[in-house]
Amino acid sequence: MNTTDIRDLTSLRDALREFADARDWRQFHTPKNLAMAMIVEAAELVEHFQWLTPEQSRALPPETLAAARDEVADTLIYLVELADALDIDLIAAARAKMAKNAIKYPPSENIE
Amino acid sequence: MNTTDIRDLTSLRDALREFADARDWRQFHTPKNLAMAMIVEAAELVEHFQWLTPEQSRALPPETLAAARDEVADTLIYLVELADALDIDLIAAARAKMAKNAIKYPPSENIE
Amino acid sequence: MNTTDIRDLTSLRDALREFADARDWRQFHTPKNLAMAMIVEAAELVEHFQWLTPEQSRALPPETLAAARDEVADTLIYLVELADALDIDLIAAARAKMAKNAIKYPPSENIE
Amino acid sequence: MNTTDIRDLTSLRDALREFADARDWRQFHTPKNLAMAMIVEAAELVEHFQWLTPEQSRALPPETLAAARDEVADTLIYLVELADALDIDLIAAARAKMAKNAIKYPPSENIE
Incomplete structure (x- = not known):
């Protein structure tokens, strides 16, 4: 497979x-x-943020952001491989969890 | 958004x-x-595996697998939110990282 | 061994x-x-701090502090067991690392 | 303070x-x-062990063990600084946790 074929979680898993x-x-x-x-x-990833203020973490310098992008990719890669090894469909799992969260954490009331 | 609309990383991010x-x-x-x-x-996720043998980790009992599925989903959810906050396209980042990895780790030679 | 005999890292390791x-x-x-x-x-431990401002993390409510105290203890316990399994003397290792750090990070200059 | 004065958790904290x-x-x-x-x-620390078999993790090559010793030291250093920032006595916390654990996990019965 050519890496240019990676377009979604399924093709990433296959690659x-x-x-x-x-x-x-x-x-x-x-x-x-x-x-x-x-x-x-x-x-x-955490290491890039450990000494930053909340504000600094929202405005990373370009080199830090590029490094964080690689770390984000690596985390996703191992998450996809782990899900594959456990035969878990990541999107279906996220969908099910979001449905649970919607019940567990009702939206804030409008205060008017 | 209805959670049933979550079909890929983009709709997950929007949700x-x-x-x-x-x-x-x-x-x-x-x-x-x-x-x-x-x-x-x-x-x-790591906690589920900490005392298991390699073999046991490949054959989780159903309740552990169900719990791991929730943890996998939670990790993905925060990864998507983090990528969104940093304005990182997760799939593009994974594609770029895979291209780097292909150069860094050439395939094993066939030994014949 | 009675837990009241735990007075330092060596007696903790033995216990x-x-x-x-x-x-x-x-x-x-x-x-x-x-x-x-x-x-x-x-x-x-990290979980207790994840949504807190820097200031809030310096002033934990009593129940959170009590929970953090248990987590700090658990981390130390596994660190002592890990060091024991690897036959590492924790204090000697920390002493050696501090000596390295003193060279790696010279003290700030007084600006006068 | 000279690093040679580091002999226990209290002198480590002071250093x-x-x-x-x-x-x-x-x-x-x-x-x-x-x-x-x-x-x-x-x-x-975890990184050193991630691809090892249980047996390999018990018999690290000398360079890996030396690296692990530095990582063990760094973990202890931040744990001591965190406990200090929270005003937690590490040994007292471990002693209290061990007393709780002794109740929570009674020793195995002798089967005879």
């Missing part, structure tokens, strides 16, 4: 399967290991 | 914007705070 | 060894698993 | 206060930021 197979990496891709890899990438 | 606005939560959604929230959800 | 042995938990205590357990506890 | 003051770093050391810094160090 990741092909990528791992071509390198014989599936043997390492237990859900346990993928969850670890994902939190490590999430921490690399 | 999350609407959800946050209806609850006046945008004020809390700095990139710094969203990165923290995301790593907390990632850790809830 | 943790005894505690794990009495429950047959050593089999689960690989460095890999302990590192996972530690980051999960660290995330439970 | 860290002095170190931060000499660099004017206290302004960044909110509990929120310190919790973030701590989880980032914890993740650097």
Whole structure:
């Protein structure tokens, strides 16, 4: 697969399967290991923000933003691989969770 | 927006914007705070796997899998909100990262 | 060992060894698993702070502080168990790291 | 303070206060930021273990062990700074948590 074919979560998942197979990496891709890899990438994102004020975190300098973009991508990549290993449909899972959240957190009342 | 309209990352992002606005939560959604929230959800995933053998992690009992599905969804939700707050296109970022990875990690040679 | 005997990192380590042995938990205590357990506890700490302003994080309400105290303790407990599993002397490691940091980050100049 | 004076958690805390003051770093050391810094160090530890088998994690090569020792130290350093910022006595907190755990998890029965 050419990476230009990655257009959504399904094609990203397929590209990741092909990528791992071509390198014989599936043997390492237990859900346990993928969850670890994902939190490590999430921490690399957190690291960019740890000493920033709330305002600074909203206005990253270009190099930090470019680095954060890579970390965001890595987190998504491991999340997609983890979901695949667990046979979870990410969008369906998010849809179900949003429906639960809508019940758990009713919208604010309009105060008028 | 009805949650049944969530079919991809773009409609998920739109649903999350609407959800946050209806609850006046945008004020809390700095990139710094969203990165923290995301790593907390990632850790809830890790927690399910911490004492499991590699084999056990590949064969979760149904209740653990259902819980992991919720945690996977929560991680995706915060990742989408973080990317939105940073104005990052998640799929484009993943595509660019995959292209980098293909150069960084060439496929294994066939040994014959 | 009585928990009242815990007075420093060495007696804490000894109490943790005894505690794990009495429950047959050593089999689960690989460095890999302990590192996972530690980051999960660290995330439970992070969770208390994720939506707080910097100022709010300096002035936790009593119940949040009590919960944070338990999470701080859990993080220390797994850190001590991890160091023990790797045969690392925590205080000697911190001393060596502080010596490195003193060279890496020279003190600010007095500007007068 | 000379780093050779670091012999326990109290002298480590004192050395860290002095170190931060000499660099004017206290302004960044909110509990929120310190919790973030701590989880980032914890993740650097996790990273060493993410692709290892349980057995491999028990027998790290010397360079990995040396790197892990630095990460263990960094995690302890931020944990001590966080506890200090929250005015938590780490050893007392661990002692209290161990007493709770002893009740929550009774020792295994001898089966005879």
